[in-house]
Amino acid sequence: AAGVIQSPRHLIKEKRETATLKCYPIPRHDTVYWYQQGPGQDPQFLISFYEKMQSDKGSIPDRFSAQQFSDYHSELNMSSLELGDSALYFCASSLGLAGAYNEQFFGPGTRLTVL
Amino acid sequence: KNEVEQSPQNLTAQEGEFITINCSYSVGISALHWLQQHPGGGIVSLFMLSSGKKKHGRLIATINIQEKHSSLHITASHPRDSAVYICAVIYDGSEKLVFGKGMKLTVNP
Numbered sequence: 001a002a003g004v005i006q007s008p009r010h011l012i013k014e015k016r017e018t019a020t021l022k023c024y025p026i027p028r029h030d031t032v033y034w035y036q037q038g039p040g041q042d043p044q045f046l047i048s049f050y051e052k053m054q055s056d057k058g059s060i061p062d063r064f065s066a067q068q069f070s071d072y073h074s075e076l077n078m079s080s081l082e083l084g085d086s087a088l089y090f091c092a093s094s095l096g097l098a099g100a101y102n103e104q105f106f107g108p109g110t111r112l113t114v115l
Numbered sequence: 116k117n118e119v120e121q122s123p124q125n126l127t128a129q130e131g132e133f134i135t136i137n138c139s140y141s142v143g144i145s146a147l148h149w150l151q152q153h154p155g156g157g158i159v160s161l162f163m164l165s166s167g168k169k170k171h172g173r174l175i176a177t178i179n180i181q182e183k184h185s186s187l188h189i190t191a192s193h194p195r196d197s198a199v200y201i202c203a204v205i206y207d208g209s210e211k212l213v214f215g216k217g218m219k220l221t222v223n224p
Contacts, residue, residue, distance in 0.1 A: 033211060042201065043158075045211040056211050090158060097210040099145040100165040104212065106150075108157035 002027055004093050004107035012113045013081050021076040021110045025093030031055070032074040033104060034066060037088040049074055050097055081114045088112075118142075119215035121202050127221045134189040136218050138202030141183065148212065149176050149187045150201040158201070161187070192222045 005024040013019050025032050034046040045058035049068035060066075063081075068074045072093075078085060088111050092104040118141045128134055138147070149161045162169050162176040164185065169176050173192075178185040189196055202215040 031210075035212070042214040042216045043203075043212075045213070048211060050210075056209070058211060092212075098212075099205055099210060103146075103160065103163045104148070106158040106160060111155075 004091060004105055006089075006091055006107040006110050008110060009108065010111050010113075012115065014115055015081055015083065017081050017114075019078045019081060019112060021078070021089055021091075021112070023074045023076070023091030023093075023107060025072050025074075025091075026095075026105055029093035029095050029105075030072055031094045031097055031102075032068055032072070033092045033094075033098070034060075034074070034076050035090045035092070037090065037109075038084075039086070041087075043090060046076070055097065078112075083114050086112060086114045119202055119204055119213055121200075121215040121218050123218060124216070125219045125221075127223065128192050130193060130222055130224050132192050132222075134192050134196075134220065134222075136187045136189075136200050136202075136220070138185045138187075138215055139183055140202075140204050143207040144180075144183075144204045145207055145209075146205045147178055147185050148201075148203045148205075149185070150203060152199045152201060152217070154198075161200075189220075192220075194222045194224050196220060197222050 031050045033048040035043040037043040046060040066076045088109045094102045096102045164178045175188040199217040201217040203212040
């Protein structure tokens with residue numbers, strides 16, 4: 001069965017550069033969630049989209065922006081990168097907003113290293 | 116203070132042992148996930164629960180909604196079960212996951 005796809009899987013950037021992470025949800029899934037997991041930390045919710053509209057927002061820096069496109073894939077754009085942005089970035093997808101009946105399925109993550 | 120508490124934080128077991136990982140949370144939820152993460156790796160969803168009990172192979176997950184508590188049991192543990200096990204919840208009225216800090220399990224042969 002098709003899973004959530006993230007690209008790239010690994011990314012190395014310099015401070016102050018820009019990075020774009022992509023997430024392709026499971027086919028027919030219309031909801032995407034982005035999470036950030038710093039070294040030794042538990043994942044933290046960044047932002048989510050449902051039917052191409054932002055549905056919730058967490059602790060996402062103003063330097064980051066995201067959107068969901070007409071084919072439901074999502075991109076997380078990160079500008080003015082800082083060393084502290086080095087983390088594993090997961091996306092998850094669900095059919096409808098996640099809850100008791102709609103499970104989130106996780107992608108493999110993109111490991112971003114800022115030098 | 117993390118709203119999702121897991122215990123123990125670390126556990127070392129011998130192959131074949133029965134293992135229990137606990138999770139408690141503070142307010143009403145619509146769903147609870149048990150997740151597995153190998154070192155440097157992605158997250159795999161083991162179970163999603165909103166009530167009762169689920170079983171998959173050697174893994175059993177239970178939840179007690181009244182007591183706001185869930186457990187993940189691993190029977191006949193194996194070294195390949197070594198990973199971090201994370202409990203994550205979706206609070207009522209939300210759709211985002213709130214994660215516990217995870218429990219690092221090491222199963223020795």
